[in-house]
Amino acid sequence: MKNVSIIGVPMDLGQTRRGVDMGPSAIRYAGVVERIENIGYVVKDEGNIEIALAERVHNDLKTNLKNLKAVADASERLASKVDHVITNGNFPLVLGGDHSIAIGTLAGVSKHYENLGVIWYDAHGDLNTADTSPSGNIHGMPLAASLGIGHPTLTNIFGYMPKIKPENIVIIGARSLDEGERELIKEIGIKVYTMHEVDRLGMAHVMEETISYLKDKTDGVHLSLDLDGLDPHDAPGVGTPVIGGISYRESHLAMEMLAESNVVTSAEFVEVNPILDERNKTATVAVALMGSLFGEKLL
Incomplete structure (x- = not known):
């Protein structure tokens, strides 16, 4: 049975709404360790990555990026920790924090794979750069940065780029994309299941296609689950809620199908803002979904 290492990243510097730095504490309080242990895993809580108290800045006039250095420093520390966990043979489960933490997670994970697949479960594409971002918030950029697109400080985390390839990514649940993101998706060919496809095809079909699409051409799959991928009715505690999202039941089905497929090799759950x-x-929803991802069954 695989060991699971939990890494907390109390980061709120990738955006401007305070409180998401308390996400890892809220998830622990909701019983994540006990939940995964009860399924039969050995769980080690590695504690939290230290996040510097950055001077909160307006957009840097040179880069249009908020808190660039502080986010980059935290990403390096997280990448190193994730790398260490995988080297020791453990499954890294990262708790956020805003979605900018994915820059560090993917930097630490991808080093161990030739063709890392990524499932991006999110209302947003997170494919902005300093040039396309309306806000300068780095939590809207981690997927672009991991593809090697954007500011070199973000794309070169952990000393290499790119971390992932566009053909190895599947975005699920998208319903809020900026113009620059839409253009980039078409230009580089990222597979996206918007809420239109989720509704039209059904979540079971979406997950079957996703698993089939990634299974043969990747040697590991990272799940990056933003709680705003779910409908705000089911997951109200997020910084950028978008109505009309994936339901609690659909999300459980998605996680159960991933558990059955045995493709996921690392995961992060982000944007919980208590x-x-x-x-x-x-x-509590995040922890329940983690239970399903790790193979919890009703019968």
Whole structure:
């Protein structure tokens, strides 16, 4: 049975709404360690990555990126920790924090794979750069940065680029894409299941296609699950909610199918903001989905 290492990343510097730095604590409070142990795994909580108290800056006039150095420093530390966990043979489970943490997670994971697949479960594409971002918030850029697109400080985390290839990515649940992101998706050919496809095909079909698409051409798959991929009714405690999202039941089915396929080799759950939440509902949902991802069954 594989060991799981939990890494908390209390980062709120990739955007401007405070509170998401408390996400890892909320997820732990919701019982993540006990939940995964009860399935039969050995769980080691590695604690939190240290996040510097950055001077919160407006957009750097040279780069249009908020808190660039602080985000990059945290990403390097996270990449190193994830690399260490995988080297020791453990499954890295990263708890966010805003989605900018994926830059560090993917940098640490991808080093161990020739063709890492990525499932990006999110309302957003996170494919912006300094040139296309309306806000300068780095949590809207981690997928682009991991593809080697964007500011060199972000694309070169852990000393190499790119971390992933466009043909090895599947975005699921998209329903809010900026113009620059739409152009990039078409230009480099990223597979996207918007909510239109989820509704039209059904989640079971979407996951069957996703697993089939990634299984033969990748040697590992990273799941990056943003809780705003779910509908705000089910996951209200997120910084950038978009109505009309994936349901709680559909999300459980997706995680169960991933567990059955045995393709996922690392995962992160991000954007849990307890300040915006209702009685820790979103962290509780995150933990329940982790249970399904790790093979929890009703019977």
